[in-house]
Amino acid sequence: MTKKTLETRGIHELYAEDPVAADKRLWDREADPLTRRGFLKRSSLLAMGAALGASIPFADKMPAGLIPAALAQSDEPFSITGKEGLVVLNDRPINAETPPHLLDDDITPGRHMFVRNNGLPPEQSSIDVDGWTLEVAGESCVNPATFSIAELKDKFDHHTYQLQVECGGNGRAEYTPSASGNQWTTGAVACPSFTGARLRDVLEACGIKDDAVYIGYYGADIHASGDANKEAISRGVPMEKALEDESLIAWAMNGEDIPYQNGHPLRLVCGGWPGSVSGKWLRRIVIRNQKHDGTKMAPPSYSVPKQPVAPGTDVPDEDMQTIHSMPVKSLITFPRSGITHALNEPLHVRGHAWAGDLSVENVQVSIDFGATWQHAELKEAPNRLAWQRFTATLEFPEPGYYEVWAKATDSEGVSQPMVVPGWNPKGYLNNACHRIAVQIA
Numbered sequence: 001m002t003k004k005t006l007e008t009r010g011i012h013e014l015y016a017e018d019p020v021a022a023d024k025r026l027w028d029r030e031a032d033p034l035t036r037r038g039f040l041k042r043s044s045l046l047a048m049g050a051a052l053g054a055s056i057p058f059a060d061k062m063p064a065g066l067i068p069a070a071l072a073q074s075d076e077p078f079s080i081t082g083k084e085g086l087v088v089l090n091d092r093p094i095n096a097e098t099p100p101h102l103l104d105d106d107i108t109p110g111r112h113m114f115v116r117n118n119g120l121p122p123e124q125s126s127i128d129v130d131g132w133t134l135e136v137a138g139e140s141c142v143n144p145a146t147f148s149i150a151e152l153k154d155k156f157d158h159h160t161y162q163l164q165v166e167c168g169g170n171g172r173a174e175y176t177p178s179a180s181g182n183q184w185t186t187g188a189v190a191c192p193s194f195t196g197a198r199l200r201d202v203l204e205a206c207g208i209k210d211d212a213v214y215i216g217y218y219g220a221d222i223h224a225s226g227d228a229n230k231e232a233i234s235r236g237v238p239m240e241k242a243l244e245d246e247s248l249i250a251w252a253m254n255g256e257d258i259p260y261q262n263g264h265p266l267r268l269v270c271g272g273w274p275g276s277v278s279g280k281w282l283r284r285i286v287i288r289n290q291k292h293d294g295t296k297m298a299p300p301s302y303s304v305p306k307q308p309v310a311p312g313t314d315v316p317d318e319d320m321q322t323i324h325s326m327p328v329k330s331l332i333t334f335p336r337s338g339i340t341h342a343l344n345e346p347l348h349v350r351g352h353a354w355a356g357d358l359s360v361e362n363v364q365v366s367i368d369f370g371a372t373w374q375h376a377e378l379k380e381a382p383n384r385l386a387w388q389r390f391t392a393t394l395e396f397p398e399p400g401y402y403e404v405w406a407k408a409t410d411s412e413g414v415s416q417p418m419v420v421p422g423w424n425p426k427g428y429l430n431n432a433c434h435r436i437a438v439q440i441a
């Protein structure tokens with residue numbers, strides 16, 4: 001399809017026919033900041049409802065093209081309620097990433113946690129916490145059961161862990177040729193503290209048959225097309241990951257309700273793996289006697305080539321494998337890129353490093369484009385699967401333009417690459433070194 005045809009067709013029409021082309025068309029526009037007006041021009045009523053956090057009962061009476069007053073007042077960059085400061089990459093479905101300097105807290109506050117929606121979340125006003133149920137079933141479940149949130153809290157021990165959640169596509173924007181999907185730069189990662197029941201305790205209470213190999217989740221959100229019978233996503237993890245101490249069915253984040261966009265009132269959290277295994281608005285868990293086969297389980301979703309491929313290669317599904325643990329990575333969260341700093345004052349930099357299922361062994365920083373490196377101070381993680389804080393004090397030889405680079409190495413001796421790693425068709429697993437610009441005056 002030529003660019004011209006893409007531009008002259010209605011986005012919804014195009015979504016129905018060719019979602020990839022439709023998505024591409026939205027990203028092509030990202031050169032322009034996404035303003036409220038821009039957002040509304042291209043949004044369906046469903047997406048508008050999601051942005052307002054409520055449906056529009058008299059939608060059929062709304063004049064075509066009318067922008068709801070709640071959203072129409074300004075041409076300021078569009079922002080999501082409760083997520084101010086995040087950069088919106090897509091509004092259908094809603095996806096927003098966090099600038100590095102807003103990830104500076106040890107424990108990510110709810111308002112700074114990125115949002116990655118594959119479809120349309122349940123309407124906020126329809127979420128009835130007291131009436132919410134979690135069903136546990138599947139062919140490898142001995143005694144299928146349903147729990148209210150109160151029952152989960154009552155029957156199972158409570159556990160709190162700080163857990164890193166990173167979207168498999170974080171860093172996708174750097175791949176060439178470009179990969180379809182949200183053009184995440186560095187901000188699809190967070191490490192809040194989650195409280196809930198251990199997934200293991202709940203599964204064991206329902207009985208796990210000997211042939212169990214996988215679990216799968218289902219959430220209350222629906223497909224981006226608005227078709228209520230189609231799931232947005234239904235993924236899962238092998239039994240070993242599901243049974244880890246840190247795999248939680250969480251009802252709280254940072255001691256409060258989980259933010260609406262992050263899966264209130266209940267979500268699965270399996271830290272260290274692609275964020276897509278941590279199901280939001282959790283309604284149902286199935287114990288499977290085969291690899292879970294829900295929406296977005298099969299390649300190319302969340303899969304990479306089994307063998308490295310040349311950029312741009314068409315990789316057949318059978319040559320792809322599902323991503324498990326995420327690779328070692330780090331992010332400089334202070335100072336903000338682009339600052340000017342005085343020559344005679346040491347510069348204190350800090351950030352976080354994480355390594356999927358592993359821990360981080362060391363972090364090094366460079367001010368000369370990787371020619372020389374110095375060790376940063378690295379803290380231990382508060383618990384397994386949490387990110388680790390690094391700090392370093394830098395001195396600069398003379399005024400001018402510098403970049404600070406950070407490079408983490410995991411407990412198996414594997415380091416972050418300085419350039420974008422192996423190209424893959426969907427642009428997953430970019431763990432290249434993060435860098436910030438510093439002017440020394």
Ligand SMILES: Nc1nc2c(c(=O)[nH]1)N[C@H]1C(S)=C(S)[C@@H](COP(=O)(O)O)O[C@H]1N2
Pocket residue numbers: 113114115116117118119165166167168218219220221232233261262263274275276277278279280281
């Ligand atoms: N029900 C449901 N769960 C979901 C998703 C979704 O769209 N629906 N997105 C997944 C993906 S791809 C990621 S990266 C994480 C993002 O979590 P967050 O939006 O809370 O940051 O949620 C995962 N869980």
Ligand SMILES: [Mo]
Pocket residue numbers: 116166167168169274275276
């Ligand atoms: Mo994701």
